[in-house]
Amino acid sequence: MQNSLKIALVVILLIYLFIILKSVKKKNMRINYLIFWSITGIILIIALLVPNFVDNVSKFLGFELPINMIFSFAIFIALYLIFDLTKLITKEQNNNITLIQEISMLKKRIDELERKNKNN
Amino acid sequence: MKILLIIPAYNEEENILNTCNSIEKYNKINNKNIEYVVINDGSTDNTLKVLRENKLNHVNLIKNLGIGGAVQTGYKYAYENGYDIAIQFDGDGQHDVNYVEKICKPIIEGQVDMVIGTRYLNKEESKFQSTFMRRLGSNIISFFIRILCGKKITDPTSGFRAANKNVIEKFAKEYPTEYPEPESTVQLLVNKYKIIEVPVSMNERVGGVSSIRFGKTVDYMVKVVLAIIIDSISFRRKRRKK
Numbered sequence: 001m002q003n004s005l006k007i008a009l010v011v012i013l014l015i016y017l018f019i020i021l022k023s024v025k026k027k028n029m030r031i032n033y034l035i036f037w038s039i040t041g042i043i044l045i046i047a048l049l050v051p052n053f054v055d056n057v058s059k060f061l062g063f064e065l066p067i068n069m070i071f072s073f074a075i076f077i078a079l080y081l082i083f084d085l086t087k088l089i090t091k092e093q094n095n096n097i098t099l100i101q102e103i104s105m106l107k108k109r110i111d112e113l114e115r116k117n118k119n120n
Numbered sequence: 121m122k123i124l125l126i127i128p129a130y131n132e133e134e135n136i137l138n139t140c141n142s143i144e145k146y147n148k149i150n151n152k153n154i155e156y157v158v159i160n161d162g163s164t165d166n167t168l169k170v171l172r173e174n175k176l177n178h179v180n181l182i183k184n185l186g187i188g189g190a191v192q193t194g195y196k197y198a199y200e201n202g203y204d205i206a207i208q209f210d211g212d213g214q215h216d217v218n219y220v221e222k223i224c225k226p227i228i229e230g231q232v233d234m235v236i237g238t239r240y241l242n243k244e245e246s247k248f249q250s251t252f253m254r255r256l257g258s259n260i261i262s263f264f265i266r267i268l269c270g271k272k273i274t275d276p277t278s279g280f281r282a283a284n285k286n287v288i289e290k291f292a293k294e295y296p297t298e299y300p301e302p303e304s305t306v307q308l309l310v311n312k313y314k315i316i317e318v319p320v321s322m323n324e325r326v327g328g329v330s331s332i333r334f335g336k337t338v339d340y341m342v343k344v345v346l347a348i349i350i351d352s353i354s355f356r357r358k359r360r361k362k
Contacts, residue, residue: 094297097185097189097192097297100181100182100183100185100189101181101185101189101192101193101196103182104179104180104181104182104193105179105193105196105197105200107180107182108178108179108180
């Protein structure tokens, strides 16, 4: 890989890490996800900077081509993330249902009490 | 005995007033005191206006939840207000209030926890037998329930059901919101609640749109069967742990 490309990629990754930090600061992302995303960024920077890192790891793990390793890892991580998000969405949906039910019933209760007060 | 009719309503401006009037009329004639609560499931038409203007007892859900979430709100209402029996009752004129007594009787006598009003048990009783597709669907679901729970439920999708205090409490805390009727039936059966069916007559819908769209029947069937299989498996494991 040419050095200029390497530098460009490292800069992009640093910007990426910065964006992650900033969104956590702005409360757009939970710390939980900060760890996940920053670890992926840091691993990518290491892979870029350490010479022959990808080749050696993929040889060690028994992949025929380094690109195979990268693709399989990327797909596994993406699948895990989607699975996790599906679980999260379902949980939030259930919470939402409960909240809507409770709020609606409280509203009814308030209405009734207000009407009683007016009559007294 | 405090009895509550839970009436879920989604875009039922044409029917809801008639349904509630028929209940009040029934109370007057038979000298009964059956209460009802309409759950307005975020209707986009004038259902809420009709409910307010006629001072019908109602809970107005601030967002649309679907039939399961709406009915569960009714069970929560019944639980919080200490009702002895809660009956699901459609707001579209399909169900007949005259059958309320019949459907409550086994619960009042203390024999069972839940009574399901069925269209299929007694062919003479019910003039409206619903469409072929729907009957086929009911048969398939009922076949799977029989295999998984060893109990024959002829009309597992019936929305005319009465529940006693134990079931009200269970439903208030936990109610399947995706495919409510068949799933909750299976969950009750695997937890050893007693369920019986009583033949009732149902009318054809007077107006409005049915909540089940027929183009989606096959999709619905597959998911319901999957859901009830999963229900029966996970609950059995839980029992073994105890």
